[in-house]
Amino acid sequence: MFENKDNATTPISALGEFGLIDHLTKHFKIQHTTTVKGIGDDAAVIAAEKNTQLVVTTDMLVEGVHFDLSYMPLKHLGYKAVMVNLSDVYAMNATAKQITVSVAISNRFPVEAMEELYAGIQTAAELYKIDVIGGDTTSSTSGLIISVTALGEAEAKKITYRSGAKENDLLVVTGDLGAAYLGLQVLEREKEVFKVNPNAQPDLEKYSYLVERQLKPEARRDIPGLLAELEVQPTAMIDISDGLSSEIIHICKSSMVGCNLYEDKIPLDPQVISTCEEFNMDSTTIALSGGEDYELLFTVATEDFPKIKGNPHLSVIGHITKENEGMHLITRANTKIELIARGWNALEDEADG
Amino acid sequence: MFENKDNATTPISALGEFGLIDHLTKHFKIQHTTTVKGIGDDAAVIAAEKNTQLVVTTDMLVEGVHFDLSYMPLKHLGYKAVMVNLSDVYAMNATAKQITVSVAISNRFPVEAMEELYAGIQTAAELYKIDVIGGDTTSSTSGLIISVTALGEAEAKKITYRSGAKENDLLVVTGDLGAAYLGLQVLEREKEVFKVNPNAQPDLEKYSYLVERQLKPEARRDIPGLLAELEVQPTAMIDISDGLSSEIIHICKSSMVGCNLYEDKIPLDPQVISTCEEFNMDSTTIALSGGEDYELLFTVATEDFPKIKGNPHLSVIGHITKENEGMHLITRANTKIELIARGWNALEDEADG
Structure with a gap:
């Protein structure tokens, strides 16, 4: 659904900077009455709703570091750049309303490539009810950089x-973990195969969920609403961008608590389990350190357990302890291992080495 | 005042991403009670003052496009990256309160270089009373990119x-124009001299104002306050980042009006006049198309003229006309020339060619 079949190439210089911004953003519609002024002045203007506070977050994606255009279509990239940021807003238990988007691009990209990128941004904005209220488009001496x-x-x-978790609170995670990282492994492998044999037809059917989680992640917009509906106020929350163990450690350190995480409770998709077997990888390690899942991790008081029990979106994976008890993983074999933050960078190094 | 005499080089990998952010931002203090949460969670949290609206603006600076590190010290660059954005906030007649800063850097920069960059950001934040509430530090495959x-x-x-200018309103500009562009010309010339003779000692004394305007621009934080004090509500306002003519045209098009701009009223510093003579450049062209002055351009109703008359910060440079009368420059010789937007990019091309 996200491929550009068109081979037209218009140099960006044909439009100029202002022309390009106008061209790329003219279809963007303002959806919120609180967005008083969007694109087109020195700054955008927002009127806050009564009794609300505003949350602000920013993230930058850099070509060659966060994405590889040889398997990441530009439309997906635009979509993902928005998701990465919305995920941080939802992790505050807030409603995302507006984004600004700045893009630096080298001249090797034609206007049509920018159209693809912005089409992905627009799709994300429409689906997640976000107003694109500003941004900047500039040239770059080399790669593509997106800052949202x-x-x-x-x-x-x-x-x-992140700082509100209390002893005995339950540790809860949305969705399932590890798929995005495995999707990246599948794509990297296909890239290597393609280098050796450019005529090879990749068969990604059995990895479809993994690849989709990597290329088209969805932020958990539904969770703040679900929690409100269930009348659950989480005590602490964070989004899972760097891997479960790293995020648990963030919550524990910010809240000055410890935790016990149960290996057998970590939610895994069947494709994660089968692909880990095929790739000879440990699925728990992938879930703990894989990253880019953009699920939410939160803690709730024990008395809220009946409200979340059995909810298909939520898994209780552990509980909060006293700080001096430390942070531990309880394995299936019932051994207690100290949790360490490795993150997908470390995992990557190991996979390479 | 802004030089790094220290030759220490600590690779960024020695600190890691989170370590680096902590290290660079630990001295940043929160100055506004409305900043509920700064750096350290998924997102920053802001409580808006009663009856106010929020303005939001973003700008990206790219190495090799917006700055040249061979004459731009990193501390100045950090300072300037903040100014460029604050200028847009002041151009809305608003008070700047918070910034987020994202930086992508290649491994060629040691931690000490990042410290210089952040020292400039911190200096700007302290002087302009801004809270640094978030950001992102990431590696880059090539140059340095800052998004604020x-x-x-x-x-x-x-x-x-930009859209409120009415027929007969006066066109007013703050400070003086053209110096930042000429400062760039001086620095470019020195760079060429240095290439030929690395032992040459640059004598920038007579260009001190020009070079400072280029390397350490100041945003007009004072102007919204001054206008409030004078009880003047501007009808339209914009900041001068691309050159006076381009900004006047933005106001006229947004407001659906025309204008007459008087060449002899354009405020120029004596160094601009003398350097234009030395470089054999036309000072009016430089002021119209030079850019990067970060002064403010605004329109006021004629009845406000007594309030601004003779103010040393403000120059009345023309007036607004009906849209069908067009946008014109009235020269010293009293001829009427149509205003065109060329901007400093076009000027640059010409200077190169």
């Missing part, structure tokens, strides 16, 4: 920090 | 758009 800032809002009492 | 998003606020009725 996302704004959201929530009642002050609903905003959830 | 600035947030500000103002009462809704004070926020000034």
Whole structure:
């Protein structure tokens, strides 16, 4: 659905900077009445709703570091750049409302490539009800860089920090983990095969979920609403961008608590399990350190357990302990291992080495 | 004042991504009570003052496009990256309160270089009373890229758009124009001299104002306050980043009006006049198309003229006409020339060619 079949190439210089911005953003519609002014002045203007606070987050994606255009279509990249930022807004238990998008591009990209990138941004904005209120388009001496800032809002009492987890709270995760990292492994492998034999037809059917989680991640926009509906106020929350163990450690350190995480409770998709077997990888390690899943990790008081129990979107994976008890993984064999933050970078180094 | 005499080089990998962010931002203090949460969670949290609206703007600076590290010290670059964004907030007649800063850097920069960059950001934040509330530090496959998003606020009725200029309004500019562009020319010339003779000692004394305007521009934080004090509500406002003519045209097109701009009223510093003579350049062309001055251009109703008359910060340079009368420059010789937007890019091409 996201491929560009068109081979037209218009140099960006044919439009100029202002012309290019106008061209790329003219289809963007303002959806929120609180967006007083979007693109087209020195700054955008937002009117906050009464009794709400504003959340602001920013993330930069760099070609060759965060993405590889040899298997990441530009439309997906635009979509993903938005998701990465919205995920941080939802992790505050807030509603995302606006984004700004800055792009630096080298002249090797024609206008049509920028159209693809912005089509992905627009798709994300429409599906997630986000106003694109500003940005910057500039040339780059080499690669493609996208910087997105996302704004959201929530009642002050609903905003959830990393620092509120309390002893005995339950550790809860949305969705399932590890698929995005495995999707990247599948794509990297296909790239190597393609280098050796450019006529090879990749068969990604059995990895479809993994590849989709890597190329077209979805932020958990539904979760703040679901929690409100269930009348659950999480005590702490974070999004899973770097891998489960790293995020748990962030919550524990910010909240000055410890935790026990149960290996057998970590939610895994069947494709993650089968692909880990095929690739001879340990699925728990992948879930702990894989990253880019953009699920949410949060803690809730034990008395909220009946409200979340059995919910198909939520898995209880552990509980919070006293700080001096440390942070541990309880394995299937019932041994206790200290949790360490390795993150996907470390995993990558190991996979390479 | 802004030089790094220290030759220490610590590779960024020695600190890691989180370590680097902590290290660079640990001295940043929160100055505004409305900044509920700064760096350290998934997103920053802001509580808007009552009856205010929020303004948001973003700009990206790219090495080799917007700056040249051979004469731009990193501390100045950090400072300038903040100014460029604050200028847009002030151009809305608003108070700047917060920024986020994202930086992509190649491994050729040691930690000490990043410290210089962040020292410039911190200096700007302290002087302009800005909270640095978030950001992202990532590696880059080549150059240095800085993306800043600035947030500000103002009462809704004070926020000034580009679109409010009315027939007979006066066209007013702050400070003086053209110096930043000439400063760039001086620095480019010195770079060429240095290439031929690395032992040559540059004598920039007579160009001190020009070079400072280029390397350490100041945004007009004072102007929204001054206008409030004078009880002047501008009808339209914009900041001068691309050159006076381009900005006047933005206001006229957004407001659907025309204008007459008087050549002899354009404020020029004596160094601009003398250096234009030395370089055999036309000072009016430089002021019209030079860019990067970060002064403010605004329109006021004629009845406000007594309030601004004789103010040393403000020059009345023309007036607004009906749209069908067009946009014109009235020269010293009293001829009428159509205003065209060329911007410093076009000027650059000409200077190169």
